[in-house]
Amino acid sequence: MAVSTIEWADGRIRMIDQTLLPNEFKYIYCDDLPSTWEAIKSLRVRGAPAIGIAGALGAVLGIWNSAAKTYEAFAAELKSARPTAVNLFWALDRISRTEVLLAEALEIIAEDKAMCRAIGQHGMALLNENDTILTHCNAGGLATSDYGTALAVMFSAHKAGKQIQVYADETRPLLQGARLTTWELMQAGIDVTLICDNMAAQVMKEGKIQCVIVGADRIAANGDTANKIGTYNVAILAEAHGIPFYVAAPTSTLDFALETGAEIPIEQRAAEEVTKGFGKLTAPEGVKVYSPAFDVTPAALVTAIITEKGIARAPYTENLNALRDS
Numbered sequence: 569m570a571v572s573t574i575e576w577a578d579g580r581i582r583m584i585d586q587t588l589l590p591n592e593f594k595y596i597y598c599d600d601l602p603s604t605w606e607a608i609k610s611l612r613v614r615g616a617p618a619i620g621i622a623g624a625l626g627a628v629l630g631i632w633n634s635a636a637k638t639y640e641a642f643a644a645e646l647k648s649a650r651p652t653a654v655n656l657f658w659a660l661d662r663i664s665r666t667e668v669l670l671a672e673a674l675e676i677i678a679e680d681k682a683m684c685r686a687i688g689q690h691g692m693a694l695l696n697e698n699d700t701i702l703t704h705c706n707a708g709g710l711a712t713s714d715y716g717t718a719l720a721v722m723f724s725a726h727k728a729g730k731q732i733q734v735y736a737d738e739t740r741p742l743l744q745g746a747r748l749t750t751w752e753l754m755q756a757g758i759d760v761t762l763i764c765d766n767m768a769a770q771v772m773k774e775g776k777i778q779c780v781i782v783g784a785d786r787i788a789a790n791g792d793t794a795n796k797i798g799t800y801n802v803a804i805l806a807e808a809h810g811i812p813f814y815v816a817a818p819t820s821t822l823d824f825a826l827e828t829g830a831e832i833p834i835e836q837r838a839a840e841e842v843t844k845g846f847g848k849l850t851a852p853e854g855v856k857v858y859s860p861a862f863d864v865t866p867a868a869l870v871t872a873i874i875t876e877k878g879i880a881r882a883p884y885t886e887n888l889n890a891l892r893d894s
C-alpha cells in the first residue's frame with residue numbers, strides 16, 4: 569500500500585516533510601496559504617505532481633481563510649514558489665475553472681493515483697528480466713500523490729515479479745536520490761545501489777545499466793524535457809553508451825504552450841544549498857555559486873516518453889499531441 573505524500577485532512581493539508589527524510593518520517597500540516605507556499609519553496613513537498621496538488625490545496629486554504637483577495641491573487645502567490653514544474657500552474661489554472669475548488673483539487677489527487685499506476689503499467693513493458701535501471705533525483709511516490717512516475721515503472725515491474733535492479737544517482741545538491749529514491753526503493757524491497765552523480769558514466773561503461781528512467785517537471789511540445797539538474801548529463805551519457813533514455817511523466821506535465829525547451833523557466837536556487845548542504849560548510853564563505861535546479865534534455869536524446877495514456881516516441885510534437893487528445 570503506497571503512503572500518501574500529500575492529502576487533505578479535516579480542513580488542512582497533511583504532507584510528509586521530505587526535508588527530514590531519510591532520518592525522520594514526519595507528517596506536517598499546512599493550514600494556510602503562506603505555510604503551503606513555504607512548504608513548496610523549501611521542498612518539504614516537491615516533485616511536479618505533488619507540487620501541483622499542494623498548490624491547488626493551498627489555494628483552497630487561501631480562499632477559505634481570507635475574503636480580502638481574489639483567487640487570481642492567491643494563485644499568483646502560489647505560482648511564485650517555484651517556476652519550473654508546470655503542474656503547479658496546471659493545477660491552479662484547472663481548479664480556477666470550477667465552482668467548487670476543493671472538490672476539483674481532490675479530483676486531481678484521485679486522478680494522480682490512477683495516473684501513477686497507469687504509467688507504471690505502460691512503462692514496465694519496456695523492462696526486461698534482470699534489467700538494471702539508472703535513475704536521477706526522485707520521481708517516486710514522494711514526487712506525486714503516492715506512487716510516482718519513473719519509480720512507478722519500477723514498483724509495477726517488481727510487483728509483477730520482474731527481477732530488476734536500480735542504480736540511483738545521489739543528485740546533488742539536495743540529494744533527492746540519496747535521501748528519497750533509495751528510501752522508497754528499499755521500502756519496496758527493490759535492489760538499489762546509490763552512486764554519486766559523477767559515477768554514472770563509469771557504471772554505464774562497465775555495462776551495468778540497461779536503461780535510464782527519469783521523471784520530468786515540464787515537457788515542451790517537441791519533447792524537450794526539463795528535469796532535475798544533471799538529467800541532461802545522464803541523457804548524453806546514455807546516448808554515448810547506446811542505452812535507452814526514458815522519461816516518465818503524466819500528460820499534465822506536457823506544456824504545449826512551449827514549442828521547445830528553450831522557453832522553459834529554470835529555477836535558480838540558493839548558494840547555501842551547494843556550499844552548506846545539510847549544515848556543513850564545504851566551500852569558502854562568499855564563494856560565487858551558480859545553481860540551476862533543472863536542465864533541459866533535448867528530445868533527440870529521449871528514447872520514449874511514458875505517460876498514463878501510453879508511450880510516445882519521436883516525432884514528439886505529433887505523437888504527444890495525439891496522446892494528449894486520446
Ligand SMILES: CSC[C@H]1O[C@H](OP(=O)(O)O)[C@H](O)[C@@H]1O
Binds near residue numbers: 705784861
Ligand atoms: C515526478 S516529478 C519529479 C521531478 O521533480 C524533481 O524536482 P524537485 O525535487 O526539485 O521538485 C525532479 O526534477 C524529479 O524528476
